[in-house]
Amino acid sequence: xxxxxxxxxxxxxxxxxxxxxxxxxxxxxxxxxxxxxxxxxxxxxxxxxxxxxxxxxxxxxxxxxxxxxxxxxxxxxxxxxxxxxxxxxxxxxxxxxxxxxxxxxxxxxxxxxxxxxxxxxxxxxxxxxxxxxx
Numbered sequence: 001x002x003x004x005x006x007x008x009x010x011x012x013x014x015x016x017x018x019x020x021x022x023x024x025x026x027x028x029x030x031x032x033x034x035x036x037x038x039x040x041x042x043x044x045x046x047x048x049x050x051x052x053x054x055x056x057x058x059x060x061x062x063x064x065x066x067x068x069x070x071x072x073x074x075x076x077x078x079x080x081x082x083x084x085x086x087x088x089x090x091x092x093x094x095x096x097x098x099x100x101x102x103x104x105x106x107x108x109x110x111x112x113x114x115x116x117x118x119x120x121x122x123x124x125x126x127x128x129x130x131x132x133x134x
Contacts, residue, residue, distance in 0.1 A: 014061045017079045019123045020068035021053065028120040029054040029065040036099045037081070037092070039063060073122030080126035086113050089129040 021029060033039045039056035052067035063079065083089050093103050096117055105115045114128035 016055075016062035016064050018064040018066045019074065019079065019119065019125075020071055021065050021119070021121050021123075022071040023052060023067050023069055025065060025067065025121065026052065026054050032099075032101070032119050033063065033065065036096055036101065071121065073118075073124075075122065075124055078116075078124035078126055080114075080128055083127065083129045086129050086132060089113055089115075089127060092127055 030041065033054070033056050034041055039058065042055040042057050042062060044053070044055050054065045056063045056065075058081070063081075083092060093105075093115055097103055101117050101119075103115050103117055109131075111131055112128045113131050114126055117125050117127065119125060
């Protein structure tokens with residue numbers, strides 16, 4: 001079985017991922033995703049600004065924090081954000097802990113070093129880096 005039976009259709013690429021947040025989330029989003037995770041904020045297109053939320057740049061994609069009412073945090077589904085190496089991952093974990101975010105290291109996969117955290121509204125996030133020698 002071929003992964004893409006129609007050779008005329010290119011495989012999709014990730015454009016953006018969206019996490020939900022409650023109304024009034026913008027200041028906390030800027031602190032967590034901007035200051036703690038180090039993501040650069042993007043200007044939202046003018047027709048979408050009145051919906052609330054904040055957009056951030058990822059390498060080759062975007063992360064959107066969008067307002068959802070009623071809001072329920074995603075405790076299982078999550079974006080996974082990759083950094084270049086273990087030193088960067090450990091530094092990021094230290095910055096998150098210092099900023100009050102929970103960190104739970106996970107050793108289940110030998111090919112990566114990773115931990116899970118939560119944004120200010122309880123959405124799950126995975127942060128990972130290639131394992132040494134992987």
